[in-house]
Amino acid sequence: MKSPVFICSLGSISALGQSPTEIWNNYKNPRHFITKHLFSETETFAAFLPKEVRNPIEAIRNENSNYRKLDDSVLFAIFSARKAIKDAGWKNEKNIGINIGSSRGATGLFEKYYKEFIETGKAATQASPSTTLGNISSWVSQDLQTVGPEFSHSVTCSTGLHAVVNAIAWMQAGFTEKFLAGGSEAALTPFTIAQMKAMKIYASEDLDFPCRALDMEKKQNSMILGEASGVLALQNKNSEEAIARIxxxxxxxxxxxxxxxxxxxxxxxxxxxxxxxxxxxxxxxxxxxxxxxxxxxxxxxxxxxxxxxxxxxxxxxxxxxxxxxxxxxxxxxxxxxxxxxxxxxxxxxxxxxxxxxxxxxxxxxxxxxxxxxxxxxxxxxxxxx
Known part of the structure; x- marks a missing residue:
């Protein structure tokens, strides 16, 4: 890196909640936030957003008729980006770059539209525009009315940190002073869960802690999926609002x-x-x-x-x-x-x-x-x- 980059805020939603205080308190809580859900009539471990987070996201969906056609992965990102902008104090800023990626993209909508196609032989009008990966950053830009560069990418599970590295490159090349970077994932669908199970990496043991990450004595794979999004507000210069340094x-x-x-x-x-x-x-x-x-x-x-x-x-x-x-x-x-x-x-x-x-x-x-x-x-x- 040519010089440090500063994190002004981080807007996130996950099974742990949405505010820094709530998230930290839940990290301090020794319990996990994974529960059992029915996927294709089979009980499976997963970590969903709590109702207190889901409700305001659904409120965004109802703000605008265009938003009702968006996948959850896009709405998650809009919610997190709004929060990052507010916490960073960038209220009147418009020249902001945006790179929010996703591993799976519009998984829920893609599965819905494909099912309809198999059943009817016809594709819905919104099937293509609402399932493109670029939807995420494009709609965040539309929502915030930014004028900086905006794009999305997918590099599987490292997508979010790749977005941060990419944003730093754009900032240090002089294209913009500020960037929103992160990842959004709403992939808790039956087909996605089935894909993970087919790889034989998904948790199956009903233990006190079903995901055994860093248990070096475990005998079985124990990966479990969750839904979440996280967006960093990055800037080149230090400020009172900065919370950490890259x-x-x-x-x-x-x-x-x-x-x-x-x-x-x-x-x-x-x-x-x-x-x-x-x-x-x-x-x-x-x-x-x-x-x-x-x-x-x-x-x-x-x-x-x-x-x-x-x-x-x-x-x-x-x-x-x-x-x-x-x-x-x-x-x-x-x-x-x-x-x-x-x-x-x-x-x-x-x-x-x-x-x-x-x-x-x-x-x-x-x-x-x-x-x-x-x-x-x-x-x-x-x-x-």
């Missing part, structure tokens, strides 16, 4: 041996972390908020990558997927949110059933990881303002 970014892709695999020692994660750390001493890194999806190979390869980078003096390691599920494109942003909250409160959130590490003596620099299908990884170094 002091390093890293990214890498490794050669695949299987379409969903990552190497045993997480080679792409190693490269991404080293790039993000840059010239800092390894001893300056206090913690890592890990991708840790709760799968056997995924968790182990990331732990191996951290040990390969840091040796015996590994920083404290944690994850949030045991609490709110894997939210695909939004997961990296929620990881980043956890890092920011820990820096603000100077308190480390541990995984209650994991003995992989202890709380650090200080919290000044935290690495945030995300890795996705395709062998790609992103790491962002978050530091105290």
């Amino acid at each position: 002091s390093g970014i890293g990214y890498a892709t490794e050669a695949l041996k299987h379409s969903v695999s990552i190497s045993e020692k997480g080679e792409s994660l190693q490269k991404a972390m080293k790039m993000a750390i840059g010239d800092k001493e390894l001893s300056e890194i206090d913690a890592v908020v890990m991708h840790a999806p709760g799968t056997l190979k995924g968790d182990l390869s990331e732990v191996n990558a951290i040990k390969a980078v840091f040796g015996e003096n590994t920083p404290a390691m944690t994850s949030n997927k045991w609490k709110l599920g894997h939210t695909f494109a939004a997961s990296g942003i929620l990881n980043l949110e956890l890092a920011v909250l820990m820096l603000q409160h100077q308190e480390f959130i541990e995984v209650p059933f994991s003995e992989i590490s202890e709380a650090p003596a200080r919290l000044e620099n935290i690495l945030v990881n995300a890795v996705g299908f395709g062998g790609n990884a992103v790491t962002i170094l978050i530091s105290k303002k």
Whole structure:
């Protein structure tokens, strides 16, 4: 990075709620926010938005007749972006870039329109425009009436952190001083759940903590999906509103041996972390908020990558997927949110059933990881303002 970039605010919604105070209190709460739901007449674990969050999103849908045709992934992003703008104090700003991506995109609408096509042989008029991935950033821009660059992308589970890296590149190239970047995912649909189960990575054991992210003794895969969105308000200059500093970014892709695999020692994660750390001493890194999806190979390869980078003096390691599920494109942003909250409160959130590490003596620099299908990884170094 040419220079640090500052986070002015972070608007998010997830199973943990929507306000920073509520989200932090729920992180402090030792219970998880995963429940059982019926998908195709089968009870399955998932982490849905609470009613208190869902209601205002439905209110957005009813604000405008055009909004009624939008997928939840778009409405989630609109809600989070409005919140990020308000909390950042950007009320009258218009020259703002927008990059909000998604792994699955308009999953709910796509499945709905495809079902109708199979049954009738005809496609609905809104089938194409309402299911394009670009819908997310385009509608956020329309809602906020911004004039900066706006685009969406999909890089599977690391999409949200890729959006942040991309936004930083645009900002430091001089295109705009401010950017909204993040990810949105509303993929809790029967077909999506069935796809994850077909890969044999989904949780099936009815345990006190069904997602066993960072339980290095688990014998089965335990990934669970959640729905969420998260949008960062980024700017080049420091300000009173800034809540944290991005002091390093890293990214890498490794050669695949299987379409969903990552190497045993997480080679792409190693490269991404080293790039993000840059010239800092390894001893300056206090913690890592890990991708840790709760799968056997995924968790182990990331732990191996951290040990390969840091040796015996590994920083404290944690994850949030045991609490709110894997939210695909939004997961990296929620990881980043956890890092920011820990820096603000100077308190480390541990995984209650994991003995992989202890709380650090200080919290000044935290690495945030995300890795996705395709062998790609992103790491962002978050530091105290």
